[in-house]
Amino acid sequence: MRPASEALLVVDVQNDFCPGGALAVADGDAIVPGINALMEEFQVVVLTQDWHPPAHLSFASSHPGRSPFDVITADYGPQVLWPDHCVQNTAGAAFHPALRTDGQAIIRKGFRREVDSYSAFFENDHETPTGLEGYLRTRGVEAVTLVGLATDYCVSYSALDAARLGFAVTVIERLTRAIDLGGSLAAARKGWQHAGVQVA
Ligand code: VGL
Ligand code: ZN
Numbered sequence: 001m002r003p004a005s006e007a008l009l010v011v012d013v014q015n016d017f018c019p020g021g022a023l024a025v026a027d028g029d030a031i032v033p034g035i036n037a038l039m040e041e042f043q044v045v046v047l048t049q050d051w052h053p054p055a056h057l058s059f060a061s062s063h064p065g066r067s068p069f070d071v072i073t074a075d076y077g078p079q080v081l082w083p084d085h086c087v088q089n090t091a092g093a094a095f096h097p098a099l100r101t102d103g104q105a106i107i108r109k110g111f112r113r114e115v116d117s118y119s120a121f122f123e124n125d126h127e128t129p130t131g132l133e134g135y136l137r138t139r140g141v142e143a144v145t146l147v148g149l150a151t152d153y154c155v156s157y158s159a160l161d162a163a164r165l166g167f168a169v170t171v172i173e174r175l176t177r178a179i180d181l182g183g184s185l186a187a188a189r190k191g192w193q194h195a196g197v198q199v200a
Helices: 028-039 132-138 151-164 184-195
Strands: 006-011 044-050 071-074 077-080 105-109 143-149 168-177
Touching: 006 028, 006 151, 028 143, 028 168, 044 132, 044 151, 105 132, 143 151, 151 168, 151 184
Parallel strands: 006 044, 006 143, 044 105, 143 168
Antiparallel strands: 071 077
């Protein structure tokens, strides 16, 4: 068993990011058994859920004339447009049915219509907190291990924010899967190296 100062963060293992889902990541469901097994090792387990209202700003369908994977300029900077996904209380937003969900906290993100949130710590404006930092600190967590979907978006943004906040950070890459849009996976790996994120 890992010490109570180490947390496992299970990022967005939801139906819409798995094969058959609205924003399916290739092989996204293949990581579920490995994540379930890893949860047994940690005393602190937090899951995240992408949790968008209908007509969210990150949906291409909210921008007439735009297509999924176009990039727009939001108030806070560039924003990729996605197919509608992880709409609150839909089957697509539910955790993969085989995922163990008996962690102690579930952080939902991306619930404000006008701001997307890749990171589990801050929304895409890089300043609005989700509350996860406080949760981890008040439980005495100093190190965070990340797994889940997608490697190059929500896992990577979460890892970089965790490192910036002073946590020791490890990404277990074999328990992640990537969207890999326009070199985003290579960019993510480069960012981790810079930030001192360990890759296991
Ligand atoms: C994600 C794109 C849009 C993710 C969430 O979980 O990586 N990617 N929303
Ligand atoms: Zn999303």
